[in-house]
Amino acid sequence: MSEDTHENDVDTTSDEDTGTSGRHDGEPEDNSKQEQLDEVREDPNGEYLTTDHGTRLEHTDDSLTAGTPGPTLMEDFHFREKMTQFDHERIPERVVHARGTGAHGYFQPYEDPDLGDYDDISDLTKASLFQDPDQRIPVFVRFSTVVGFRGSADTVRDVRGFATKFYTEAGNWDLVGNNMPIFFIQDAIKFPDLVHAIKPEPDDEMPQASAAHDTFWDFASLTPESTHMLLWVLSDRALPRAYRMMEGFGVHTFRFVDADGGTRLVKFHWKPLQGTHQLVWDETQKLAGKNPDFNREDLYEVIENGNYPEYELGVQIVEEDETDDFDFDLLDPTKIIPEEDVPVRPIGKMVLNETPDNFFAEVEQVAFHPGNVVPGIDFTDDPLLQGRLFSYQDTQLNRFNGANWDEVPINRPLAARHNNQRDGFMRQEINKGRVAYSPNSLEDDYPREAPEAEGGYVHVPASVEGPKTRTRSDSFDDHFSQARLFWNSLSEVEQDHVVSATHFELGKVDDQAVKERVVYELLNNVDHDLAVRAAEGIDVDPPSQPGDQLPAHDDESPALRMDARGSDSIASRKVAIVLQAGFTADHVTELRDRLVERDARVSIVSSTQGPTEGADGNEVSADENHETTGSIMFDAVLVPGGRDNVDALAAHGDAKHFVMEAFKHKKPIGALGEGIELLRAVDLPDIDLSDAGLESDAGVVTDAHGDDLDAFLDAFADEIMEHRHWDRADVSVPA
Secondary structure, eight states: OOGGGOTTOOOOOOHHHHTSSSOOTTOOGGGHHHHHHHHHOOOOTTOOOBOTTSOBOSOOSSOOEESSSOOBOTTOHHHHHHHHHHHTSSSSSOSSSOSEEEEEEEEEEOOSGGGSOOSOGGGTOOOGGGTOTTOOEEEEEEEEESSSOTTSOTTSSSOEEEEEEEEETTEEEEEEEESSSSOSOSSGGGHHHHHHHHSOBTTTTBSTTOOOSHHHHHHHHTOGGGHHHHHHHHSGGGSBSOGGGSOEEOOSOEEEEOTTSOEEEEEEEEEETTOOOBOOHHHHHHHHHHOTTHHHHHHHHHHHTTOOOEEEEEEEEEEGGGGGGSSSOTTOTTOOOOTTTSOOEEEEEEEEEEOOSOHIIIIITOOOOTTOOOTTEEOOOOHHHHHHHHHHHHHHHHHTTSSGGGGSTTTOOSSOOOOSOOOSTTOOOOOOSSOOSSSOSTTTTOSOOOOGGGTOOOOOOOOOOSOEEOOOOGGGOOOSHHHHHHHHHSOHHHHHHHHHHHHHHHHTOOOHHHHHHIIIIIGGGTOHHHHHHHHHTTTOOOOSSOOTTOOSOOOOOGGGSGGGSOOSOOTTOEEEEEOOTTOOHHHHHHHHHHHHHTTOEEEEEESSSEEEEOTTSOEEEEOEETTTOOGGGOSEEEEOOOHHHHHHHHTOHHHHHHHHHHHHTTOOEEEETTHHHHHHHTTOTTOOOOSSSEEEETTEEEESSOOOHHHHHHHHHHHHHHOOOTTSOOOOOOO
């Protein structure tokens, strides 16, 4: 059919020819723009899913692989198109992990068995960064939230990124992980759908940095593989007290390769040596307004004070011939290997000891890629990992507008670089010579390939066979067993927090069918009581019986409880001394000095900043006033004695609120001498506030005599190390 026979031909007459401004005669001028917009509006309702080029898609939930399971194939045009479009959606900030901060430091393998279980890791991997305990490998770590834009708050409920760049002698290794050991989806082709669902809804750009809306929970309710991860995100793991107090995980199963070519599967774990601790939900909401940079500020402050964050790197090792011993697929990124089944073996320690000099040049321009590995570390056929190996490189091409992002100083390896790349946007390296190809004879074929014995990277020669197919391995089908394991492993308090989080998240969902699907088809297949409790808070009829896919086990993993990850010092903990004029000087100056000697951080909080006079006429300088801070920014509160001090505090609403709010949030509280009367004035429930001497009750430490500061401090420090005192009575505190 010739073009001139089309009934709906597009009018190609130019504006110049018609003498109009792109408008047909007789057309209302105020509707011209509206009609232009109508031409590009798309309504997908009732339509088939297609590629950008109009090809209808038969399947979109799994990547094209060689066999089941198997590696993702390069010819998967649908995956590459979908992921490329997604990677290029935001300019210039990251699509995900936009809100972050970072720090420099070093990694050092263990040598002394007293520091860990190190006993010559060369039997596991030939990776050079693990071989020399006298070598300190430079690192840069970027911590981040996932969902929010750069201007969002630090303390939102979210997964936290934990990405580490090791600048090794063999090249850069990027361990790109999160503070949760699993993920929402099993195949990378679903990642654009996940992020589109959890990001602000596209019609009104709300809500910011939150999963508490219809589109996310609609997606989740229809994606049962996300159930395990949902439980983690609803738990206290999504509200870390500080970046230095959260675990990190490589998420995927990788391979270690030894010098003889032997392989074994490995999962990577970061264990914070300052304990794994959380905020409570009420704190996070208030911090988002009072100090949206709370976690970022904390990281800078502790490093600059010399309280360097430290993390132990551990590995879980599974021999290749042991993979069938597990009742789940080790390549499924929605599954953990319980630590009780395969203990985490510590192999080294990371110390973060330097803050960036230029936030943009370092934190914003640092670029990670899980494909940046060194000899001794290789990949598996985990379908989420396979997709990330494409996506991260593609993302950096978009963010940096070219391929030379690896030449930016923060990304440039310390290892020498020699290849035939010469051009491209923002090229920084000045390469000499006329040869930029291989093979060549003009430069004796340099730079030439390195044999494996000289450090050349060789992929594990794994056997691959099977039909090209978009199917998922049957071994990935169990979506509830480990979600139930996680729920069973939580303490009663942690379970209560999950239920409360469910009430908040689903309470923000308007669509009743979405809420019902989450309760009936997800939560009820994890735990019937959880589903009933969740339903009762969100106007959903509670299910009458357990779900038909409820796992038939009551297994627990104690390692998953947060209270199993404590610390044995108060280093870097932040203590507020709340006072007014007339305080007992010894209580303030001596306890402040002794707390600082234990590497705690101490701030004096009063109604005004600056000099405040004690009962003996000596002054201390108040660091903060009640307008600039709050109990939410501290780990513990201390009230000194002094008659005038306590009378003034008891008459000061902000001071009483400070103490009562800290009590509500289960934080340690200490009081000396007359300071106990302030605790009586705010009426702390079920707490023994006697005048008998040193007492400790549910994290409240008092000493009416105030004459043995060493004993008081020891008791107070013990309570601080507990972090929260969940056995304390609940209270309501006026806002």
